[in-house]
Amino acid sequence: MDRLRKIFTILMILTGITCEAAEMKKIILIVVDGMRPDGMISCGHPLIGQLKKHSFYTFRGRTVFPSVTLPCHLSLFHSVPPEIHGTIDNKFVLPPLPGAGEVMKKQGKEVMFFYNWAELRDLARPDSLKRSVLISSHDYGGKAAAQMITDEVIRVLKKEQPDFIFLHLDQPDGVGHEHYWMTEEYLQALRDCFDCIGRIIPVLPEDYLLVLLSDHGGHRGRHGTELPEDMTIPVFFYHSSLVSRELPGANIIDVMPTALVATGMEPDRAWQGKVLFQTINHKEKEK
Numbered sequence: 001m002d003r004l005r006k007i008f009t010i011l012m013i014l015t016g017i018t019c020e021a022a023e024m025k026k027i028i029l030i031v032v033d034g035m036r037p038d039g040m041i042s043c044g045h046p047l048i049g050q051l052k053k054h055s056f057y058t059f060r061g062r063t064v065f066p067s068v069t070l071p072c073h074l075s076l077f078h079s080v081p082p083e084i085h086g087t088i089d090n091k092f093v094l095p096p097l098p099g100a101g102e103v104m105k106k107q108g109k110e111v112m113f114f115y116n117w118a119e120l121r122d123l124a125r126p127d128s129l130k131r132s133v134l135i136s137s138h139d140y141g142g143k144a145a146a147q148m149i150t151d152e153v154i155r156v157l158k159k160e161q162p163d164f165i166f167l168h169l170d171q172p173d174g175v176g177h178e179h180y181w182m183t184e185e186y187l188q189a190l191r192d193c194f195d196c197i198g199r200i201i202p203v204l205p206e207d208y209l210l211v212l213l214s215d216h217g218g219h220r221g222r223h224g225t226e227l228p229e230d231m232t233i234p235v236f237f238y239h240s241s242l243v244s245r246e247l248p249g250a251n252i253i254d255v256m257p258t259a260l261v262a263t264g265m266e267p268d269r270a271w272q273g274k275v276l277f278q279t280i281n282h283k284e285k286e287k
């Protein structure tokens, strides 16, 4: 048997299919609040180049209008624009369709949320989350809150490895409002967030697809308008087995259907976003 297995392994290596590459079955979704794509580039954090090398990505993704935190997150999780989910400012309105938390829970998945802004507790209905952790940036400060919530995620990745982790880092939005977008203070807040993400990647098990994006951008000290500075967002799908490719035409409502399909889960029928790519596991590696 051992000999047969060896021959089989050699054959697999020769044909370019490696057994070692774990299939992506789980998702960690990281939202860096208020991160502009040009800010991501200008902040110069070395992790961004590393992510780009192994991502399907765009720096020209689009969020929904109004480019405001809660409506944008509801569109991300429910894959519809605000006129359908009903939340048009930072006051929550119960959506008429299931969000990603409910959809994954129904498929027997374990879902956990870790966030810096209390309003995001409304992204999932009661009983769909196994764990929901708030460390408020208003109370601890953006930088400390981001580090503390990252510690929580690292702890859970080492012990429980749920099927879906949502990590929200609030710091750049707060700094953008206070010091304005694209200032040195704002770029430093982005670097701080990439320091946090850089602590997660080494402990991320191989079966996780990492999805990284922002909810909206910003200009001067605000956001919410239809200006490109507010509406343009980066969207990254990262896994060490992926070969860099730019994604055309990505919208925030496409992110969840794409992530679920890539990890073998089913999007909800009422969702309106499109799947940005189909198969990204072994087949991409063979090319």
Ligand SMILES: [Zn+2]
Pocket: 034, 069, 173, 174, 177, 223
């Ligand atoms: Zn804001």
